[in-house]
Amino acid sequence: MAYELYYWDSIQGRGEFVRLALEAAGADYVDVARQDMSALLSMLQSKTEPYLPFAPPFLKDGDIIVSHAANILMYLGPKIGLAPAQDQERYFANALQLSVTDFVKEVHDTHHPIASSLYYDDQKDAAKLRSADFLDNRLPKFMDYFERVLQRNPAGGHHMVGAALSYVDLSMFQIVEGLNYAFPKAMKGFAKTYPGLARLHGAVGKHKNVAAYLKSKRRIAFNEDGVFRHYPELDRQG
């Protein structure tokens, strides 16, 4: 039976980390809300569902429901051949994915530092301050860490964890894609400062299934409703 992915139909957002894994694996799945948004909403508003998700993304696999991107990937990874086999590596993959989660939240908060419920225009001044700190301090802190992990992989510096492609590699690809879209000026020296991550980004983009997906209509374009938004005034100036 096909996996059912539930996520908003007009943004990449947090669902994209799951979409990329399903696509890379060539897994049989339905992107439910892109055909019928009401199925997603009725789940969130269900009065009886005991395993209620807080928010999308969530995945249905037969009777099983799993929510939160990192949780879905931990569940799905071994089933679709995108997780390491050994226990230490599997928990490390999840730890890396949780750092990805934290990073994505910080990216979101560059444009929404005060409240998700307010428009960007109503928190633009705070957004400029937060973005400057993000580019000066937070982005380097996370990228230094991810580069170090990659370079130190005992199986060689081609994957974030283990000797084969995993969902963490796909998430790193998505992060670099998103940063290139949102902060093109700040990202200019990226490949020089983070050669391992830049090489991984290139390799994942050339992966047969990933490349086909990126060219397809199934890939939603980046836009200013998602997590990674291009507001030139938040990018590095000059």
Added chain:
Amino acid sequence: MAYELYYWDSIQGRGEFVRLALEAAGADYVDVARQDMSALLSMLQSKTEPYLPFAPPFLKDGDIIVSHAANILMYLGPKIGLAPAQDQERYFANALQLSVTDFVKEVHDTHHPIASSLYYDDQKDAAKLRSADFLDNRLPKFMDYFERVLQRNPAGGHHMVGAALSYVDLSMFQIVEGLNYAFPKAMKGFAKTYPGLARLHGAVGKHKNVAAYLKSKRRIAFNEDGVFRHYPELDRQG
């Protein structure tokens, strides 16, 4: 062999969710940094460790290293009898813990909406705006969700998931404790609005091992270096 927990020695912070689980279970563990801070720092600065944590907390279990509170709890839960046995429930426990993680980050950002690297005093105006939104919108959104999950538990409304105490119940206790400390005015009507969560909070506080822990010196007091901080100007006014 005793579990080794690594976390900052002067705050409850994100480590407290793990401490509470170890304490409730009566597990054999060492709170390493409270005896020797250098062991924590040398791990974070290690030039060779392949399974490098991004930040504390992390846990060592013999040769295995696991970082991120939710990941540690997912690893530890089954070993110390604080996780449900069935797959669906175990992934649901992890999903709930990841919502706890998200909530804790939002609590942190009430006092640090612009930058962790700046003092609170340098972002006080933004903190007031963010806290108001937090109390008006985010806190109710999360608590409505957690209350609904609790009330809807097929095993009865005494636990967040499954029929027995789990690490998620302990984390809910900690969240209510923290909110009571940080936002006493805003929390005044809590028990009326969220009777299930209030009852769970009371029951966990009376759990034999938890009660003994809370009275011990091992429990660090809440303070203004942690996640939950009491700044009266950020609480509900009037």
